Amino acid sequence: MATLELKNLHAEVAEEGGETILRGVDLEVSSGEIHALMGPNGSGKSTTAKIIAGHPAYEVTEGEVLIHLGADEFGEDFDIPEEKRTWDLLDLEPNERAALGVFLAFQYPAEIEGVTMVNFLRTALNAKLEEREELFEDEDEEAEAEAEATNEDAAGYESSPMEGPADEGEVGVAEFQELLAEKMEQLDMDERFAQRYLNAGFSGGEKKQNEVLQAAILEPSVAVLDEIDSGLDIDRLQDVSRGINALRDETGTGILQITHYQRILDYVEPDHVHIMLDGQVVKSGGPELAEQLEDEGYDWIREEAFEAA
């Protein structure tokens, strides 16, 4: 069981006189729950997602982003001590946040030429597991590991970038390929994608599918999906939705789904719907709230928020 908690989050663009975008966001997403975060353009939804993952373009001026982990969140063999069950993500690098179970599916995933999917994903999975070990090591172990690390080769994988990494890391090549093939099949993805360069030349829909695939491989505690439904045709929308539901049902991932449209919510049914306006969550409710938005737009919310203020 894990919970991502945003407390009174204020943020602005990280530059001189940067625009204030978030004005006190409160939100909680726990394992196994599906939350939809809706709101008009410019209300701060994507910024919220990026700040959770640690995007350097934003500066948090107030508030907290916490993750609370249950004792066995990373498996029964991985005991999380009492004092390491709550982390302030704002103190951590993006890769450390990933190691603690945070995942962001990008609205516009980067196209990375020269790095194959299979290479990247196995590297990411192993890096995440290794970083997790480091974060939870007690101090004695830490000193030991540091001594060990100086003897090891520095960052880099051992074989050519075209062939993929050598058989090192916790998850070996053969084991990883099996895992990848299984997850790709679930998402109805062509296995040849594994050898292609990460998102390079992918269609919009293929990129989104690939984001869900990566989440399936990395098995996050909480996944933030930033407009995963944009640019998808109906077949792919169904594939992607099936992937998201599987993530929740099989991995127990908590989902924070950012969307403009009711459409995907027919396939990925939210337990909670939140509406964002001008950098705040102004209203929360059940799935009926999304339907009401679909019918009536945001004006009534604006009026309600205005009256309340």
Place this chain on the structure above:
Amino acid sequence: MSVLQETISEETVRELSEARDEPDWLLETRLDALEALDDVDFPDVIRTPGRMWTNLADLDYESMVDPFSQTETKEWEADEGIDVLPFHEAVEHEESLVRDAFGSVVDPETNHLTALSTALFTTGTVVYVPEGVDAEDVTIRTTMNGRSLFNYTLVVTEQSASVTILERQDSGEDLDGARYYSGLTEIVGGENAYVQYGSLQDLDQTTYNYQLKEADIDTYGTVDFIDVNIGSRLTKASVESHLNGDSSESKMVGAFYGHEDQHFDIDARVWHNAEHTTADLVTRGVIDDEARSVYEGVQNVGAGAWDTNSYQRENTLMLSDESEADASPKLIINNHDTEASHSATVGQVDQQDLFYMTSRGVDERLARNMLVEGFYVPVLEEIEVEELREDLTERVRERLQSRD
């Protein structure tokens, strides 16, 4: 304007030639080159306002060039059926072949440094691939041991011959002070012949390096270059293809990685002189620390070059704020029946790419290293010789891992 009048005289050249039992025509060629030193300029270099990027004329040749200290270790590997001979053996056994081809592609009097090289070279290789012979994996390894070395390579392919060559240079034991390496490569690409000539320059960082590699390409012939520059203190390297026969082709692929205070001045030039010719120029370079790089690519489409296809792209990736780079892609079209493109970029590692990768759990250093290695993939994909592909990958990785 010879910079070397003191050390290099007619006697010097005669002595070098006599010691090698050279025929008169070769001695005459050397003496002509020596005489031309006074008349020809240094190679062209890029100028931007207020700045000449590579000042070849001001190098201290006096201290670097010692015609009688040229020592090297050379190794050759080749298939049966073709001749790969040390230059002076080739002069002995294949004199008419060498005589016909020598200086036919690289004019010794092209510039001051080619003339110097022709006057003083003491070692070299001749690769001769007879008609119809398909030769794989010729390897030429040169380790420079003395203060200076002038090296020469001649590749002659007859009709429908094919060969893949890797030529590499590195340095032996350290010497105090600067060193000078000069290499000329001539490639005669026969009708319907295929040559891939790969080069890996990995000289030590006290060496000033000048190289010119030039190919003449006959009808339906292909000569592809892979030019990799890793070592040296300063490099001026030009790769040039003359598409002289109809339907001839040339791919000109380059890669460099400069760090510390290295300086690379890289040129790729193609001349479309016939009909239906194709050229593809691709260069990828990384610079780090206080390294500098300047690239010039030139596509010349002649008036008679109907139905030309010519493409050029160059990308330089800067890993530090102190590094400097300039790139200049040029396209000169004298025939409208041409499909051509040219582009060059100088940039840094993309922050969005980095964030994407780190958000998936890869730390920033590893993510950056993966991006840089991936940056060379378009070059790696073109390399047919495994040794070159592996060594380029390995050297790039070593450099990345030695970063702070």
